[in-house]
Amino acid sequence: MNFLRKILFPFAVLYGFVTSVRNILFDKGILKSVAFDLPVIAVGNLSVGGTGKTPQIEYLIRLLSENHKISTLSRGYKRKSEGFVLADATSDAGILGDEPYQFYQKFPSIQVAVDANRINGITQLLSQDNAPEVILLDDAFQHRKVKAGFYILLTAYNDLYCDDLILPAGNLRESRSGADRADVIVVTKCPPQLSAKQQDAIKFRLKPAKHQQVFFTCIEYDGCVYSEEKQLLMEELAGADKLLLAGIAKPEPFFEYLQDAKTETLVFPDHHDFTQRDIEAIKTKAKNNIIITTEKDFVRLKGKLPKEQLFYLPIKSSFLNDSAVFDKIILNYVGTSTGNR
Structure with missing residues (x-):
């Protein structure tokens, strides 16, 4: 631990205590989460930025949009608008934020919405005449007011959450134990030649729960x-x-x-x-x-x-192996889910 992290470590302990109490209150139902009667997939991370959420969301759009009406819902970080906004021909990066606008530009067949209040955002989407059949929540792993039916946790190969500390001593938004909420864990930005032995070593370090599967992806350049x-x-x-x-x-x-x-x-x-x-x-x-x-x-x-x-x-997320297994998990959830309660 370097000198600066040693100085900040007491603040990290305090921050970790606060986030842990919040999670316990949600786990025990004292703080309420809202579930919706359609498949909701949340993609997020434990750390601050840089894990490849956008390519992962785009992978899910490509997987699901041919047979399902898809909506993405993001906060719209640094946008200049407020409240719920559904992308249309008048939208730009200033109104939606850069990542949602990228979704809108690349995938004209889906609905793209932004709202910091995810409950309101989903409610507004479901009130549309052309309501979605599946909602993809972007960067929503810590947004526990919505109870998603399926959680995908991302962690970057060269910055695994198991090696990090809580803010401000490190980059974690919450304790590593928050990973237990994930249904699958995806290690992103891996070297394309990462061997099976090296993958097993990473799985050992991450210590996934029995219900979790770990997958490995790399960035594929156009x-x-x-x-x-x-x-x-x-x-x-x-x-x-x-x-x-x-x-x-x-x-x-x-x-x-x-x-x-x-x-x-x-x-x-x-x-x-x-x-x-x-x-x-x-x-x-x-x-x-x-x-x-x-x-x-x-x-x-x-x-x-x-x-x-x-x-x-352009870039996209490409699985090193077991892409068919990942696809089947997602398709089975969407195909068999009548909700996420």
């Missing part, structure tokens, strides 16, 4: 980058002058994948609200070269930078 008007093959970018730009929690893998000798990089905070001053700084550093950013940043930068310069690199 073979092209995309602008509003065209796409370029990755081979066309080799050796080209370019600026890599990221405003996400942990941008290192993105940079490592694209970086070469002629690459400049520019880093902004997660969910950064790009100002005009930022835009001018980006233009100056990029000169007339191509700018490649993440999908999440692209939805916030689109329209602010020249469209012939601005490209994004």
Whole structure:
């Protein structure tokens, strides 16, 4: 434990005590959770940011949307709107937040909603004429006022919750024991070549409960980058002058994948609200070269930078093994659930 963590550790003990008491009150029914009569899947983590929730939500959308009416419900972090908002043609990243707007742009067949009050958000969705059959709750593992029917807990390969401490000494939002609420645990951002022996070693460290299965995923990068008007093959970018730009929690893998000798990089905070001053700084550093950013940043930068310069690199979550097992678990829950009580 480094010096700063030693100083902050007493505050972490206090924070952990408060969150533990809250969880006990929900577990005993003293604080009430609301369940709804349709399948509700919550995706979240124990730590603060950077575990790959967006690719996991998108994986579930692809899995379920062909045969079910899907809605995603997010808080809409850093959005400029308030209350319940259902995405439509007038929406943008400022109204919805970057991740929900990304869902809306990529999956026009589903409903995308935001509301910090998840109970109200679900109630509003169910009151629509075209009510959903399945709701995906984004970043809702600690939102215990809603009782989801199925919980997916994410933890990053290089930042496992079993190795972390509670805020502010570490990055955990609650005690590691909160992992017991999960139905499945997904270790994200793994090296694609992670062996079965290495996976077993991680499972041993996580110590899953008997009812839990542990899965392993990696980030799979697209073979092209995309602008509003065209796409370029990755081979066309080799050796080209370019600026890599990221405003996400942990941008290192993105940079490592694209970086070469002629690459400049520019880093902004997660969910950064790009100002005009930022835009001018980006233009100056990029000169007339191509700018490649993440999908999440692209939805916030689109329209602010020249469209012939601005490209994004799509990613998706890919299971190292047992994807059919994971899919079957999810499909069985959705197919057999008449609710989540």
